[in-house]
Amino acid sequence: MSAKSKKPWQRRRPTPAWVRYISIAIAYGVFLPLTKLFARGWPRYLSRMLTRFLSLFPKDYVPTAHDVLICSYFKSGTNWTMQMAVQVAFRGRVEFAHIHDLVPWPDMSPRAQFAVPLDDDEARLAAPTGLLVIKTHLALGAVPYSADGRYICVVRDPKDVFVSSYHFTRSMTMGRLMPSVEGWLDAYLSPDTALGSWAEHLASYWRVRDRANVLFLTYESMRGDLPGTVDKIAVFMGVALTAEERAAVIEHSTFNHMKEIGHKFDAPGAPWASAQGAMMRRGERGASSELLSAEQQRRIDDYWRAELVRIGCDFPYDAAFATTAARAAAA
Numbered sequence: 001m002s003a004k005s006k007k008p009w010q011r012r013r014p015t016p017a018w019v020r021y022i023s024i025a026i027a028y029g030v031f032l033p034l035t036k037l038f039a040r041g042w043p044r045y046l047s048r049m050l051t052r053f054l055s056l057f058p059k060d061y062v063p064t065a066h067d068v069l070i071c072s073y074f075k076s077g078t079n080w081t082m083q084m085a086v087q088v089a090f091r092g093r094v095e096f097a098h099i100h101d102l103v104p105w106p107d108m109s110p111r112a113q114f115a116v117p118l119d120d121d122e123a124r125l126a127a128p129t130g131l132l133v134i135k136t137h138l139a140l141g142a143v144p145y146s147a148d149g150r151y152i153c154v155v156r157d158p159k160d161v162f163v164s165s166y167h168f169t170r171s172m173t174m175g176r177l178m179p180s181v182e183g184w185l186d187a188y189l190s191p192d193t194a195l196g197s198w199a200e201h202l203a204s205y206w207r208v209r210d211r212a213n214v215l216f217l218t219y220e221s222m223r224g225d226l227p228g229t230v231d232k233i234a235v236f237m238g239v240a241l242t243a244e245e246r247a248a249v250i251e252h253s254t255f256n257h258m259k260e261i262g263h264k265f266d267a268p269g270a271p272w273a274s275a276q277g278a279m280m281r282r283g284e285r286g287a288s289s290e291l292l293s294a295e296q297q298r299r300i301d302d303y304w305r306a307e308l309v310r311i312g313c314d315f316p317y318d319a320a321f322a323t324t325a326a327r328a329a330a331a
Helices: 017-037 042-053 078-089 122-126 158-177 181-188 198-206 219-224 226-237 243-252 255-260 294-310 324-330
Strands: 067-072 132-136 150-155 214-218
Touching: 017 158, 042 158, 042 181, 067 078, 078 132, 078 150, 078 226, 078 243, 078 255, 122 132, 150 198, 150 219, 150 226, 158 181, 158 294, 181 294, 198 214, 198 294, 214 219, 214 226, 219 226, 226 243, 243 255
Parallel strands: 067 132, 067 150, 150 214
Antiparallel strands: none
């Protein structure tokens, strides 16, 4: 098919109301009892299912000098970083119906019709910088690496990742089918972690952090200095912003602004769940105590710190993410 005759990409239409009602009846009449009956195995099965569904990045894709890949772990500030990168690419002057009308997400099956395909050049050609922002939650080993492409990795405190993932998965996908907090935590601290190991994801990008085409950031440092983060991303992308453009990028990247346009970041969600507003919930750092006890927070710290040691990663865990024990000692 020629470029001229190629059918324009379109987002899938919302699920019809009658399908939603039937799905709710099946989910709560059939699947809900099963999740209660198999309460111990359900969280890990759900985690494995999510991993399989979102691990499809084409292995034959070769990133080019036009590509800026946002490589953040699940619930680690992905949409925020995408917003900054997209606004930089468009010099602070872009509006969109949905962020994924501009940003491909190769991890997800094209059949979902949720994100513009990788081979669609419309967004790149429309950007005054000629840059294309691409989203992935996968570790570097599962993402094609090219010296020509640019990779922005964002890492977040795994305690906050867990809390955000719990609320998001319940709102967007599971509804009343969501496992208990303890059940979801047991799956999170196991080889069945949804979307793969947090430690292995971090380590894969930490190993290449000194390469010129890799920008390694922590969510916590980004929250502490939004203007500085915008500057780092702009320089990394090779975009010299004017003072007016810089101010526009910063304004469009504030949490308050993104919360106001939260529907432009929402995922479609399951028919029996409520995805509205799930992407932009609180955006805080160090607030995992809203859901987790001190003991549960300690479990997360101990598990992921040990995993980093096991795989030989020297990332300074305690310095980056003040542990529960450290906070208690400082109190």
